[in-house]
Amino acid sequence: MSPAVPQVNPYLPEPMRLIRRDPLTDDVHLFQVRAVDMNRAMTLDYRPGQFMMVSIPGIGEAPFSISSTPSRPGLVEFGIRKVGRITESIFKLKENSVIGVRGPYGNGFPVEKMLGHNLIIVMGGLGAIPLRSLLLYALDNRDQFNDIYLIYGARTPGEMLFRKEFLNLREREDLHCLLTVDKDDTGKWPCHTGLPTTLFRHIKDIDPLKTTVVVVGPPVMYKFIVAEVLKLNIPKQQILMSLERRMKCGVGKCGHCIIGGYIYTCLEGPVFSYWDVIHMKGLI
Amino acid sequence: MRAVKLKKSNLKGFLMCAGSWGELWAPVKRNDRFILDKITDLSQLDSTALRTTLPFKKLLFPPKFSMFRYEAGNYANDMSGLPKRILFGLHPCDIKALLIMDEFFAKEFKDPYYYERRNRTAIIGLSCIPDEKCFCNATMNETVTEGFDLFFTDLGDFYLIWVGSSLGDDLIRECPNLVDTAIGHQDLKKYIQWRKHRSQQFKTDIDLIGMPDIVELSQDSPVWEEEGKKCLSCGACTIVCPTCPCYNVLDETELGKKGIERVRRWDSCMFKEYSMVAGGHNFREARSERLKLRFTHKLQAFVGKFGKPACTGCGRCIDTCPVGIDIFSMVKHLKGEEVHA
Numbered sequence: 001m002s003p004a005v006p007q008v009n010p011y012l013p014e015p016m017r018l019i020r021r022d023p024l025t026d027d028v029h030l031f032q033v034r035a036v037d038m039n040r041a042m043t044l045d046y047r048p049g050q051f052m053m054v055s056i057p058g059i060g061e062a063p064f065s066i067s068s069t070p071s072r073p074g075l076v077e078f079g080i081r082k083v084g085r086i087t088e089s090i091f092k093l094k095e096n097s098v099i100g101v102r103g104p105y106g107n108g109f110p111v112e113k114m115l116g117h118n119l120i121i122v123m124g125g126l127g128a129i130p131l132r133s134l135l136l137y138a139l140d141n142r143d144q145f146n147d148i149y150l151i152y153g154a155r156t157p158g159e160m161l162f163r164k165e166f167l168n169l170r171e172r173e174d175l176h177c178l179l180t181v182d183k184d185d186t187g188k189w190p191c192h193t194g195l196p197t198t199l200f201r202h203i204k205d206i207d208p209l210k211t212t213v214v215v216v217g218p219p220v221m222y223k224f225i226v227a228e229v230l231k232l233n234i235p236k237q238q239i240l241m242s243l244e245r246r247m248k249c250g251v252g253k254c255g256h257c258i259i260g261g262y263i264y265t266c267l268e269g270p271v272f273s274y275w276d277v278i279h280m281k282g283l284i
Numbered sequence: 285m286r287a288v289k290l291k292k293s294n295l296k297g298f299l300m301c302a303g304s305w306g307e308l309w310a311p312v313k314r315n316d317r318f319i320l321d322k323i324t325d326l327s328q329l330d331s332t333a334l335r336t337t338l339p340f341k342k343l344l345f346p347p348k349f350s351m352f353r354y355e356a357g358n359y360a361n362d363m364s365g366l367p368k369r370i371l372f373g374l375h376p377c378d379i380k381a382l383l384i385m386d387e388f389f390a391k392e393f394k395d396p397y398y399y400e401r402r403n404r405t406a407i408i409g410l411s412c413i414p415d416e417k418c419f420c421n422a423t424m425n426e427t428v429t430e431g432f433d434l435f436f437t438d439l440g441d442f443y444l445i446w447v448g449s450s451l452g453d454d455l456i457r458e459c460p461n462l463v464d465t466a467i468g469h470q471d472l473k474k475y476i477q478w479r480k481h482r483s484q485q486f487k488t489d490i491d492l493i494g495m496p497d498i499v500e501l502s503q504d505s506p507v508w509e510e511e512g513k514k515c516l517s518c519g520a521c522t523i524v525c526p527t528c529p530c531y532n533v534l535d536e537t538e539l540g541k542k543g544i545e546r547v548r549r550w551d552s553c554m555f556k557e558y559s560m561v562a563g564g565h566n567f568r569e570a571r572s573e574r575l576k577l578r579f580t581h582k583l584q585a586f587v588g589k590f591g592k593p594a595c596t597g598c599g600r601c602i603d604t605c606p607v608g609i610d611i612f613s614m615v616k617h618l619k620g621e622e623v624h625a
Contacts, residue, residue: 008396009352009361009396010393010394010395010396011351011352011396011546012352012359012361013359015357057354057535057544057546058354058535058537058544059535060533060534060535061533061535061546062562083562083563084562084563086562087562098357100354100359244561245559245561245567246558246559246560246561246567248531248532248533248551249531249533251392251393251395252391252392252393253388253389253393253395253529253531254530254531254532254533254551255529255530255531255551255553255558256530256532256551256558256559258553258577258581259567260580260585261499261577261580261581261584261585261586262581262585262586262588262589263585267392281503282567282573
């Protein structure tokens with residue numbers, strides 16, 4: 001990946017146009033944006049797992065995970081849950097509005113270290129937002145990875161983000177697509193029910209040293225998923241997760257995202273390994 | 285490094301002459317304290333100031349300023365109007381603090397707001413004699429060899445001036461009739477005596493050796509909880525700390541004015557909202573957790589990154605904390621030593 005485009009002032013947002021929005025659930029929508037400058041739009045590069053700072057003038061700025069893949073250039077997608085002042089204003093935006101965006105920031109997933117590996121992507125709830133980027137990236141570069149597993153647990157079918165997209169993936173023969181809901185309130189759910197931990201029995205014949213697991217979900221999920229992953233003998237530094245923190249700058253200055261005394265989540269994260277989690281306190 | 289001499293009686297003349305380069309800012313006495321202020325009348329100057337209430341960071345990284353304006357769909361910032369400034373009266377700890385800030389704001393993404401100010405700033409250091417709150421000797425900041433344009437050492441009836449930069453050299457050359465370029469053996473002797481005298485004036489007995497390991501091994505210590513009970517979360521320690529750079533960002537609008545200003549304002553890791561994310565989850569809800577962050581950052585994690593603690597030993601937190609929590613007392617607590625409040 002190329003380094004970030006050098007800018008004189010890293011705090012100035014770039015104008016980007018809201019091309020389209022799709023409701024994923026009642027309170028989570030997918031916002032598709034594109035840099036107003038078409039040349040910039042086509043050259044904007046990022047890594048799966050990175051984030052950008054989105055500005056609503058007069059309201060403020062906040063970090064959002066990128067949900068799209070750099071292997072499909074032009075558009076950037078953010079899955080956003082309506083949860084506070086800034087996201088409420090984003091939800092009021094009409095298509096074709098121009099917003100301010102800067103980034104990408106953060107380390108992202110180390111895809112070059114995963115090449116040739118089996119990839120186990122485990123998502124829970126909103127964890128699908130950053131992990132969809134990695135999933136699509138891996139599927140677009142399918143020959144560079146060995147077996148790929150997608151494990152996604154949602155509370156109900158209605159709360160599963162990218163539901164149609166992921167259900168369609170079941171047809172692919174080069175992907176183990178394991179979708180589960182805690183409770184099927186529709187009676188029509190065509191996949192698994194139960195906790196995502198129960199799906200690990202489908203993972204077979206993998207070389208643990210050549211496997212990377214990526215887990216993003218609600219904090220309560222990590223403990224149980226990691227316990228399952230460790231049973232597969234996968235090394236702790238090959239178990240990756242992405243953390244959420246308060247961020248006001250994204251560039252390692254404002255201090256709010258600091259963990260463990262001097263780790264700026266916006267620079268050295270948001271992706272950390274399970275080894276980082278156990279040797280630095282306060283990560284999860 | 286080049287050195288020159290300046291008679292004490294010529295100090296005001298020199299500053300007046302050098303003052304043609306930019307605004308002069310220096311410690312000024314207010315009641316029983318010193319503040320940093322713009323000097324418009326050289327009689328305000330007080331070269332006896334030891335520690336100013338707010339550190340010099342306030343001039344390079346102001347407590348509140350506009351980062352840029354948003355108007356009619358455009359984001360624009362203009363820093364061309366920032367003034368040139370001469371800061372006078374920085375002690376070694378103040379200069380070391382700015383060196384830490386320089387490094388911090390330059391790394392990864394260089395901060396233009398800091399550097400636009402920094403590049404327009406001349407630093408004139410001034411020697412000091414430590415008081416009972418100074419511990420720059422323990423943080424290895426008691427002397428400086430870089431980070432200043434000129435450094436004045438008070439040797440009684442004259443100053444010995446180290447010329448630390450090309451700009452410092454220019455400032456000296458601006459006033460050729462005031463300085464004396466010949467340093468004699470007697471002057472050198474006086475300087476050495478003074479250095480010896482000063483190093484004997486430290487009254488504190490703090491020892492920071494091994495602190496990174498001690499902090500690392502004390503993450504579950506009851507000390508954080510005990511001190512957390514005392515802490516008022518007022519944030520005064522971070523405001524007066526010369527190496528605390530954390531800030532918040534707010535959008536501000538003003539009645540009758542078009543456009544929006546995106547404003548940067550000092551923030552404090554001692555404040556409850558500091559680590560709270562949207563939705564209300566707070567990663568450091570307890571005061572003890574916030575204290576632990578601050579002191580782990582200063583004494584342990586920063587050392588790993590920069591090779592030195594993010595503490596210069598200036599004593600401002602000792603001077604300021606209303607309940608007696610400061611680097612000095614925390615180090616003693618963590619080492620299990622007796623603390624005299």
